[in-house]
Amino acid sequence: MQKLPTPSASAMLARRTRQRLAAILCWAGAGAAVIFLAWVVISRKLTIINFMVIVFAIISLSAFGILALSGDLAWSDQDLDEGQIDASRNAQSNAFTIGYLGIIGLWMGYIFVPAWAAQATVHLGMLALLISGIWFGTWVWQRWHG
16 A cells, blocks of 8 residues: 655645635535525525425535535545545445436336326425435445444
8 A cells, every 4th residue: 555645734724724614615605595595484485496495505515514624525536535535435326326216216207107297396306305415424424433
């Protein structure tokens, strides 16, 4: 196994600053999405699609902020150690599998029950939320328990 060179103190400080900035930006976006959700609810313009889009933004931005702050958000493979790369690839694999099976399931459902196709945007939004949850959950589980 090849020993990687140790980064300089200034490179480590720059990386940590990038991580903190990314986390702050992600959490600011999630906070803005929460405020927007409150405005939509107060103005009584909430639909299932609006709700799913806003919740998707909140969950995704919060997850990316956590990953950025913990040092697990990949700017490139060179920024990650072997365990982080393995966790990332496994999480992507699990999320892809769920997404692939979900799309096939929806396609088959639309063939056998054509009335479901009218709500395709809702189904695809729920599938996107599920894929994001699986990806983030698998990554966190492997990094913290694996």
